Amino acid sequence: xxxxxxxxxxxxxxxxxxxxxxxxxxxxxxxxxxxxxxxxxxxxxxxxxxxxxxxxxxxxxxxxxxxxxxxxxxxxxxxxxxxxxxxxxxxxxxxxxxxxxxxxxxxxxxxxxxxx
Amino acid sequence: xxxxxxxxxxxxxxxxxxxxxxxxxxxxxxxxxxxxxxxxxxxxxxxxxxxxxxxxxxxxxxxxxxxxxxxxxxxxxxxxxxxxxxxxxxxxxxxxxxxxxxxxxxxxxxxxxxxxxxxxxxxxxxxxxxxxxxxxxxxxxxxxxxxxxxxxxxxxxxxxxxxxxxxxxxxxxxxxxxxxxxxxxxxxxxxxxxxxxxxxxxxxxxxxxxxxxxxxxxxxxxxxxxxxxxxxxxxxxxxxxxxxxxxxxxxxxxxxxxxxxxxxxxxxxxxxxxxxxxxxxxxxxxxxxxxxxxxxxxxxxxxxxxxxxxxxxxxxxxxxxxxxxxxxxxxxxxxxxxxxxxxxxxxxxxxxxxxxxxxxxxxxxxxxxxxxxxxxxxxxxxxxxxxxxxxxxxxxxxxxxxxxxxxxxxxxxxxxxxxxxxxxxxxxxxxxxxxxxxxxxxxxxxxxxxxxxxxxxxxxxxxxxxxxxxxxxxxxxxxxxxxxxxxxxxxxxxxxxxxxxxxxxxxxxxxxxx
Numbered sequence: 001x002x003x004x005x006x007x008x009x010x011x012x013x014x015x016x017x018x019x020x021x022x023x024x025x026x027x028x029x030x031x032x033x034x035x036x037x038x039x040x041x042x043x044x045x046x047x048x049x050x051x052x053x054x055x056x057x058x059x060x061x062x063x064x065x066x067x068x069x070x071x072x073x074x075x076x077x078x079x080x081x082x083x084x085x086x087x088x089x090x091x092x093x094x095x096x097x098x099x100x101x102x103x104x105x106x107x108x109x110x111x112x113x114x115x116x
Numbered sequence: 117x118x119x120x121x122x123x124x125x126x127x128x129x130x131x132x133x134x135x136x137x138x139x140x141x142x143x144x145x146x147x148x149x150x151x152x153x154x155x156x157x158x159x160x161x162x163x164x165x166x167x168x169x170x171x172x173x174x175x176x177x178x179x180x181x182x183x184x185x186x187x188x189x190x191x192x193x194x195x196x197x198x199x200x201x202x203x204x205x206x207x208x209x210x211x212x213x214x215x216x217x218x219x220x221x222x223x224x225x226x227x228x229x230x231x232x233x234x235x236x237x238x239x240x241x242x243x244x245x246x247x248x249x250x251x252x253x254x255x256x257x258x259x260x261x262x263x264x265x266x267x268x269x270x271x272x273x274x275x276x277x278x279x280x281x282x283x284x285x286x287x288x289x290x291x292x293x294x295x296x297x298x299x300x301x302x303x304x305x306x307x308x309x310x311x312x313x314x315x316x317x318x319x320x321x322x323x324x325x326x327x328x329x330x331x332x333x334x335x336x337x338x339x340x341x342x343x344x345x346x347x348x349x350x351x352x353x354x355x356x357x358x359x360x361x362x363x364x365x366x367x368x369x370x371x372x373x374x375x376x377x378x379x380x381x382x383x384x385x386x387x388x389x390x391x392x393x394x395x396x397x398x399x400x401x402x403x404x405x406x407x408x409x410x411x412x413x414x415x416x417x418x419x420x421x422x423x424x425x426x427x428x429x430x431x432x433x434x435x436x437x438x439x440x441x442x443x444x445x446x447x448x449x450x451x452x453x454x455x456x457x458x459x460x461x462x463x464x465x466x467x468x469x470x471x472x473x474x475x476x477x478x479x480x481x482x483x484x485x486x487x488x489x490x491x492x493x494x495x496x497x498x499x500x501x502x503x504x505x506x507x508x509x510x511x512x513x514x515x516x517x518x519x520x521x522x523x524x525x526x527x528x529x530x531x532x533x534x535x536x537x538x539x540x541x542x543x544x545x546x547x548x549x550x551x552x553x554x555x556x557x558x559x560x561x562x563x564x565x566x567x568x569x570x571x572x573x574x575x576x577x578x579x580x581x582x583x584x585x586x587x588x589x590x591x592x593x594x595x596x597x598x599x600x601x602x603x604x605x606x607x608x609x610x611x612x613x614x615x616x617x618x619x620x621x622x623x624x625x626x627x628x629x630x
Binding site: 039043047068094097 | 246250253256257260264267268269272273275276277279280283284286287290291293294295297298
């Protein structure tokens with residue numbers, strides 16, 4: 001199981017980093033989502049991998065799984081979900097406004113235009 | 117246990133939704149509540165500074181859960197000083213935003229402003245690494261809203277870059293926290309600091325990686341070269357009052373580095389040895405140089421100010437990365453100075469934009485109201501470049517003095533002094549182009565009569581920041597001895613550890629356990 005989880009994190013991270021390095025908004029946002037999935041699985045694994053053990057006190061239980069990473073992952077999921085929504089909205093606004101979805105700096109001639 | 121220390125976080129957290137729910141169409145009411153909230157914050161933070169000024173540490177257990185299990189809010193002299201600096205800066209920035217009517221140009225400015233303050237103050241006060249992450253996210257998500265306040269294409273595009281860069285930073289932060297938890301089983305700062313000393317010399321791989329990842333995250337926040345690329349365009353495109361408030365955001369990164377790398381991974385710790393002296397100082401020196409060269413090379417005034425922020429962060433990081441009590445004392449003095457000076461310069465840039473219509477560093481028709489703006493730009497440039505008589509000069513002197521016994525003293529002195537010269541030339545060039553090299557002597561444009569002209573309140577806000585800067589210079593001796601005491605306390609944590617870890621609460625009673 002360790003091998004599967006570890007390679008899943010590795011593949012997700014590699015694909016995420018590749019996509020983040022692209023030039024257009026949409027692949028970059030997809031890459032960010034993959035990276036956040038990778039980090040969520042990574043946080044889960046940081047409490048050691050245990051199968052079929054309860055996270056809270058139980059009289060019948062012999063062994064426990066660490067409950068803290070599950071709480072951390074919950075927080076991380078909520079935050080990354082909200083952040084992705086924000087970046088989609090801002091990216092969409094920038095694309096509709098300037099008809100261009102590149103994430104790099106625009107050429108100097110455009111940059112000097114008047115701002116409100 | 118006192119409840120006062122949680123209030124700087126709770127007050128803006130309650131005020132912001134209150135303003136959204138009840139007064140979203142009434143800018144006047146929002147202004148009153150926002151100002152009242154910040155005046156309350158200043159009173160609270162003065163109280164907190166006064167309470168810890170004798171060297172004591174105050175703390176608060178959320179829901180009374182004891183330290184390694186629950187989240188603690190801890191206030192010592194370092195964090196309360198930063199809280200006071202933030203709330204005072206916020207007052208003047210808000211006054212400027214009201215005076216220049218920036219807050220009317222988009223919706224929910226005041227609510228986002230309060231959320232931003234909540235995140236920044238929480239990051240300064242928390243005693244738990246995961247909670248630090250949460251407050252980073254609070255301040256970031258509010259800053260995304262503020263950054264694109266009032267819209268515009270250039271601003272939205274810069275906003276996309278800013279958000280994406282910070283999202284990657286947050287992901288790195290989570291990877292670092294995951295590795296730290298996997299290695300030590302705790303995220304409470306005081307508990308962590310004691311557990312990393314127990315790690316054997318042969319099992320240091322995981323914790324070293326975690327420490328470096330964490331340093332990268334804070335370096336992104338502090339805009340340390342080579343992780344500074346997000347700063348120039350975002351700060352230049354952000355609305356002026358927002359950029360002025362962002363002057364404190366880079367200092368959140370500096371604060372986190374001071375806190376984590378003196379308490380959890382101090383320089384003498386064996387498992388992370390070689391990290392502090394090998395990488396941090398050269399990176400800081402390079403950012404100082406690049407920032408000041410950027411000042412000389414900038415083609416627009418707002419980029420120039422943004423690069424001067426990178427340079428001054430480099431200066432702060434040079435002082436921090438020496439990791440001695442005297443150097444961190446100097447760094448704290450310089451942090452206060454560079455926050456005020458950076459905010460002043462961003463606000464003046466906005467005055468220039470309103471009067472002149474453009475920020476390009478080329479000859480333009482003469483602008484109106486020049487003497488006042490030019491005089492303030494002159495004083496702000498003196499402060500930022502570190503010339504006497506303002507506090508930038510004293511701050512640099514303290515850093516140079518603290519570096520005197522270091523091995524790399526030649527490099528520090530050479531780069532600090534030559535970059536100061538470069539920035540003086542850069543600011544002089546920009547000032548003379550903007551204010552002196554006007555096209556012709558007659559006003560070729562009609563004096564603008566539109567209502568967006570800054571009112572007297574805007575000038576008063578900048579004047580207030582200048583007054584603080586002058587006070588920071590006049591009372592330099594007192595402030596510096598106070599920051600040096602803070603720095604000495606940072607290298608001697610016993611009272612902090614015993615207070616956080618040995619006070620009984622729910623789930624843990626050390627006295628019964630023994």
